[in-house]
Amino acid sequence: MNIVVCVKHIPDPNIPGELEGGRLKRSGVQGVLDPGDEFGVETGLQLKEAHGGEVTLVSMGPPTAMEAIRRGLSMGADKGLLVSDDALQGACALVTARVLAAAIKKSGPFDLVIAGVESTDGYTGTMPSTLAELLDVPQVTFVKRLDSADGTIRADRQTAEGYQVVESPLPALITVTAGVNSPRYASFKGIMAAKKKPVDNLSIGDLGLSSEEVTSMQQIASVGSAEARKAGEVIEDDGTGAQRVAEFLKEAKVI
Amino acid sequence: MSKIWVYAEVSNGKVDPTALEILTKARDLAEDVEGVVLGPGATEAASVLGEYGATTVYASDDPVYADYVAQPAAHALYQLIQQHSPDVVLFAMNYDSRDIAGRLSAKTGSTLMSNVFEILGSDRAQTGIFGGATLVDVDLQGSPKLLLVRPKSFEPEPSGGSAKVVPVDIDIPDELKKSRRLERHEEAASGPRLEEAPIVLAGGRGLQDPSNFKLLDELASEIGDAAVGATRAVVDAGWVPYAMQIGQTGTTVKPGVYLAFGISGATQHIVGMKGAKKIVAINKDEEAPIFQIADLGIVGDALKILPQLIEEVRSRKG
Numbered sequence: 001m002n003i004v005v006c007v008k009h010i011p012d013p014n015i016p017g018e019l020e021g022g023r024l025k026r027s028g029v030q031g032v033l034d035p036g037d038e039f040g041v042e043t044g045l046q047l048k049e050a051h052g053g054e055v056t057l058v059s060m061g062p063p064t065a066m067e068a069i070r071r072g073l074s075m076g077a078d079k080g081l082l083v084s085d086d087a088l089q090g091a092c093a094l095v096t097a098r099v100l101a102a103a104i105k106k107s108g109p110f111d112l113v114i115a116g117v118e119s120t121d122g123y124t125g126t127m128p129s130t131l132a133e134l135l136d137v138p139q140v141t142f143v144k145r146l147d148s149a150d151g152t153i154r155a156d157r158q159t160a161e162g163y164q165v166v167e168s169p170l171p172a173l174i175t176v177t178a179g180v181n182s183p184r185y186a187s188f189k190g191i192m193a194a195k196k197k198p199v200d201n202l203s204i205g206d207l208g209l210s211s212e213e214v215t216s217m218q219q220i221a222s223v224g225s226a227e228a229r230k231a232g233e234v235i236e237d238d239g240t241g242a243q244r245v246a247e248f249l250k251e252a253k254v255i
Numbered sequence: 256m257s258k259i260w261v262y263a264e265v266s267n268g269k270v271d272p273t274a275l276e277i278l279t280k281a282r283d284l285a286e287d288v289e290g291v292v293l294g295p296g297a298t299e300a301a302s303v304l305g306e307y308g309a310t311t312v313y314a315s316d317d318p319v320y321a322d323y324v325a326q327p328a329a330h331a332l333y334q335l336i337q338q339h340s341p342d343v344v345l346f347a348m349n350y351d352s353r354d355i356a357g358r359l360s361a362k363t364g365s366t367l368m369s370n371v372f373e374i375l376g377s378d379r380a381q382t383g384i385f386g387g388a389t390l391v392d393v394d395l396q397g398s399p400k401l402l403l404v405r406p407k408s409f410e411p412e413p414s415g416g417s418a419k420v421v422p423v424d425i426d427i428p429d430e431l432k433k434s435r436r437l438e439r440h441e442e443a444a445s446g447p448r449l450e451e452a453p454i455v456l457a458g459g460r461g462l463q464d465p466s467n468f469k470l471l472d473e474l475a476s477e478i479g480d481a482a483v484g485a486t487r488a489v490v491d492a493g494w495v496p497y498a499m500q501i502g503q504t505g506t507t508v509k510p511g512v513y514l515a516f517g518i519s520g521a522t523q524h525i526v527g528m529k530g531a532k533k534i535v536a537i538n539k540d541e542e543a544p545i546f547q548i549a550d551l552g553i554v555g556d557a558l559k560i561l562p563q564l565i566e567e568v569r570s571r572k573g
Contacts, residue, residue, distance in 0.1 A: 017385060024384070093367060094360050123503055123523055124369035126403070129325065129357020138434035139325060141354050142504065144497065154437075157324075158497045159350050160506055162442035166324060168434040177504070179491035217366035217396040221379060226390050232534075234546050237555025242563030245514070245535055246571060248551045252512050252533055254454055254478060255568050
């Protein structure tokens with residue numbers, strides 16, 4: 001089973017974000033593999049262990065995004081592909097999907113493409129569906145549990161009311177939630193091995209995409225602060241916390 | 256803006272309420288507001304869309320749209336767009352619409368914007384980052400513009416109108432019938448529905464153990480008219496059913512009062528509850544971002560405070 005996992009290098013979500021030119025500041029900021037993508041990598045590795053094949057990591061981002069690929073490789077993925085190009089700064093979801101689709105097609109035939117439900121930094125959550133359409137494969141999104149056998153996947157797909165059981169033939173694209181598994185830690189051996197695994201560096205020119213195709217169709221017009229909520233009161237619980245909450249509820253006519 | 260479309264989800268014969276909110280907003284923006292609704296119950300739903308301002312509704316009751324994920328609906332929408340050339344297509348930022356709009360964007364080659372808080376014109380919309388504390392106005396290109404609008408961004412108001420229903424009869428090729436829904440499971444909770452409840456009690460990691468959600472249920476039944484929700488972290492951890500998830504993925508709530516127990520306030524959670532009129536947060540960590548939007552914040556152990564609060568509420572009801 002040939003599996004492609006989309007991974008993203010993002011500013012460490014545990015450090016408060018900063019803006020630069022209306023966009024999330026990325027340069028000079030501590031970056032990590034999007035924690036949501038670790039579940040995608042783990043899903044890919046488990047499928048490989050069950051069915052054989054290869055796990056390829058694909059990413060778009062500045063050269064520093066290599067860190068995210070290395071991290072996935074140290075977990076056990078086989079190879080990586082990073083598309084870096086200055087022209088891609090501020091790419092919208094559609095452009096990102098076009099770039100990843102071209103990179104995935106270039107990397108060879110695949111059975112399954114895996115992505116996170118949404119990135120932790122941009123949280124647009126539409127790139128995987130657009131990617132599925134560009135690759136001309138069906139999709140199963142919001143996957144909470146996954147089975148795979150005989151060229152078919154069957155998954156529990158989270159919904160607002162509960163979940164659906166969805167089945168699809170391969171090749172297909174899935175998006176996984178953080179509940180789907182427990183990602184493994186990279187072992188020391190894995191980290192050492194990752195340094196020798198092959199990673200391709202590609203630019204837009206290598207993918208045969210026109211400059212029009214990679215021009216973002218969204219521009220930031222302005223950035224402002226939302227009307228701040230009235231400054232609330234924050235107090236230390238000295239044993240009267242519950243009472244304070246009850247009084248608040250009484251004032252709000254809840255009780 | 257000349258022509259706006261609203262794509263409305265329909266399930267179990269019920270129109271997604273977010274579609275009615277978006278229609279109400281669309282009326283302010285354009286003369287020509289039309290709806291599209293696909294799947295069983297669509298024709299009936301069309302008349303509801305008319306009451307909220309759609310003058311024409313393209314409808315198909317074909318079960319293919321409910322049976323297969325995203326591909327048939329994206330295909331049909333694309334055909335309709337080519338025939339009728341809307342300038343903007345609005346979707347609710349819900350599970351199914353997100354899938355459909357994503358595929359559609361690849362077909363139209365036009366921009367798709369997620370998490371829209373406000374629509375500012377035919378080519379400009381607003382979203383929020385850092386949990387909505389910072390607002391970003393974005394210029395959009397391509398046609399039609401595709402926008403995924405956050406639920407509960409607008410107040411729904413009937414227009415008193417009615418819609419002309421145009422039946423959609425589009426053949427869906429077999430190669431688009433692949434990702435098939437075999438079963439649907441609803442995790443019904445007792446009490447008011449999460450998205451409609453005037454009071455929401457939500458729990459996060461700070462509750463430490465799944466069994467402690469019992470305390471929230473107990474408090475909810477003491478208060479009455481309260482629903483219990485949860486953060487993505489605890490849903491992902493398998494503590495509570497998926498249907499309880501509040502946030503970016505999950506349910507958006509806008510209650511009169513929101514009580515957060517052991518919730519730190521990650522962006523993907525805040526976008527799902529920031530519309531609450533009053534917010535009370537209880538968390539051990541005084542640095543938790545949730546305190547920045549709380550009307551009342553208690554730095555303390557939610558597990559210690561919960562039983563006391565249940566007692567307080569009980570005695571005050573006395």
